[in-house]
Every structure is written in structure tokens, then in C-alpha cells.
Amino acid sequence: MDKIDVVLTAVSAIILLYILWCFIEPFFLDQDKAILEKSPADDSSADSISIKKLPMVQNGLKKDTDFRFVFFSDTHAEWCPVSSKRICESIRKAHVAEPLDAVIFGGDMCSYKQGAVKGFKYLNAVSSCCKELNIPFYGVSGNHDVYVSNIPEKAGFTSLDNTHLTLTSRKTGSKAVLTGLSDTGRKNRVWHKMPELEENEPVILIVHDPDALLHFTPSTRPEFMLSGHLHGGQMKFPFRIEFCVLRRHDKLPNMGAVQGVYNIGGTTVFISRGLGCGVMPFRFLSVPEVTVVGITL
Numbered sequence: 268m269d270k271i272d273v274v275l276t277a278v279s280a281i282i283l284l285y286i287l288w289c290f291i292e293p294f295f296l297d298q299d300k301a302i303l304e305k306s307p308a309d310d311s312s313a314d315s316i317s318i319k320k321l322p323m324v325q326n327g328l329k330k331d332t333d334f335r336f337v338f339f340s341d342t343h344a345e346w347c348p349v350s351s352k353r354i355c356e357s358i359r360k361a362h363v364a365e366p367l368d369a370v371i372f373g374g375d376m377c378s379y380k381q382g383a384v385k386g387f388k389y390l391n392a393v394s395s396c397c398k399e400l401n402i403p404f405y406g407v408s409g410n411h412d413v414y415v416s417n418i419p420e421k422a423g424f425t426s427l428d429n430t431h432l433t434l435t436s437r438k439t440g441s442k443a444v445l446t447g448l449s450d451t452g453r454k455n456r457v458w459h460k461m462p463e464l465e466e467n468e469p470v471i472l473i474v475h476d477p478d479a480l481l482h483f484t485p486s487t488r489p490e491f492m493l494s495g496h497l498h499g500g501q502m503k504f505p506f507r508i509e510f511c512v513l514r515r516h517d518k519l520p521n522m523g524a525v526q527g528v529y530n531i532g533g534t535t536v537f538i539s540r541g542l543g544c545g546v547m548p549f550r551f552l553s554v555p556e557v558t559v560v561g562i563t564l
């Protein structure tokens with residue numbers, strides 16, 4: 268074997284391993300934890316909005332949170348090797364450790380209409396688990412959900428799309444407004460404004476696409492926001508090429524907010540990597556994620 272053959276063999280082996288790993292990674296599940304605390308007020312405009320990355324759990328932060336949720340997003344049921352059984356196990360485990368106030372789904376049940384049956388089966392299993400444990404199950408629509416009608420009713424969760432409710436903490440009795448915005452899909456995109464709320468309690472917004480935050484005025488930004496949509500990039504490339512080229516219409520990831528916890532313009536934001544695979548059945552350096560989210564008001 269001469270030098271060139273050795274190099275070619277090594278390169279081929281690396282490419283093969285890379286492809287193999289891309290198929291394997293979607294089977295993993297990161298069951299992590301994020302603790303969100305109120306961020307200082309910030310009146311930066313959408314064009315120059317301040318973005319500060321925060322750790323999932325900050326050192327020295329009060330661990331006793333007012334609200335405790337299990338948040339998962341982007342099941343894309345056509346190719347979601349993380350089974351609903353594993354999500355139910357995560358919910359059960361989290362609830363036994365400390366009662367949950369809600370389980371929340373961040374949208375994109377399936378990628379296309381053809382995946383609806385699988386999607387309903389998945390979310391119905393999560394819904395049954397929530398009913399059994401007496402935990403409310405809420406959700407919002409994602410950009411792919413425009414292809415399927417009546418998802419919340421058929422999937423067994425309460426829709427937060429363009430509506431709100433007052434949530435009382437099971438642990439501390441504190442109150443917060445839980446609200447959500449619907450996603451109108453990529454084709455005929457409408458960015459909804461924040462719902463007008465009379466209540467003075469802190470607001471927890473659930474919205475599929477985190478870019479929604481860029482369409483609010485500084486004074487209407489919520490205190491907290493939980494989102495999905497970005498899949499953590501799904502296939503990570505150097506220099507965030509996946510966002511610059513494939514997802515160049517998504518603004519926040521191109522400004523640096525891709526996954527995890529951030530202070531974005533005074534809103535404490537959590538962006539989930541989601542569970543399934545959209546369009547391509549691969550992931551690379553973006554392990555599927557289900558998260559116990561604690562919120563301190």
C-alpha cells in the first residue's frame with residue numbers, strides 16, 4: 268500500500284464512521300435540566316437585540332423553583348427513534364422526584380401529513396401518561412403542523428395557541444400566565460403579536476419558532492419563553508454552516524442562539540434540540556433532548 272492508498276482508506280473510513288454515527292445519534296436521548304430565572308429588563312430593539320448565553324443550571328441559583336415542567340418539542344414522528352415510552356419514563360421519573368406543574372409540547376408533531384397517524388399515536392401515549400399522573404398536558408403548533416387539522420383534540424393535549432391561562436404553582440402557590448402562539452407555517456408566515464394580557468403575573472410564553480421574540484416590542488416581551496424548531500442545528504457543521512446555508516431564514520440561530528438557555532432582550536429563553544428528525548433521518552452533534560424546566564419567578 269503506498270501513501271496515497273493509506274490516506275484514501277483513512278478518509279473513506281472517517282466518512283463511513285461519520286455516516287454511521289449520523290444514523291445512530293437519533294437513538295440517544297439527553298434527559299437534561301434547565302433552570303430559568305427572570306432576566307434584567309432590556310429595551311434593545313429587535314435589530315440590535317442583546318443575546319447572552321446562560322448555563323442550563325446557573326451556579327448559586329435557587330434550586331427550589333416555582334414551576335416545574337417537562338418540555339419536549341419537534342417529535343417529527345416519521346423518524347423519531349426516541350419512543351414515547353422513553354418520554355413517559357422521563358415524565359414519571361421527574362414527577363416522582365418532585366411534582367410537575369405541566370408537561371409541554373413545543374410543536375412539529377410530524378413533518379408531513381403522511382406522518383399524522385404516527386404523530387397522534389406518539390402524543391396520545393404521552394397524554395395517557397399525563398392523565399394517569401394527573402399532570403396537565405399543554406402544547407402549541409409548529410410550522411409543520413399546518414398540514415394536519417385538529418392536532419390538540421386528536422393528540423390529547425390542551426392547545427395554548429393564541430390563548431392563555433393562569434397557572435398556579437403546585438409547590439409555592441405562585442401564579443404565572445401561561446400563553447402560546449400558533450405557528451402559521453413557512454409559506455404564509457404571520458408573526459403573531461403577544462396576546463394582550465390583563466393579569467400582572469409573570470408571563471411564560473410557549474412558541475415553536477424562537478424568532479417570534481424578534482417581532483415583539485421590548486415592552487411586550489415575556490419574562491420567559493420556551494421554544495423548539497431549530498433541532499440544535501440537527502447536523503452540526505463548522506462555522507454554523509447549517510444555519511448560514513440551509514436555514515438562513517432563521518434569524519436567531521444566525522445571531523448565535525441555537526440551543527439551551529439565553530437572555531434575549533430581557534426574556535429568559537430555553538430552546539430545545541427537539542426529539543425527532545425533520546426531513547433527513549440524521550443528527551450529528553445534536554442529541555435528542557427532553558428537559559425538566561424549572562422556572563423561578
Ligand SMILES: [Fe+2]
Pocket residue numbers: 341343375409496497498541545
Ligand atoms: Fe421541527
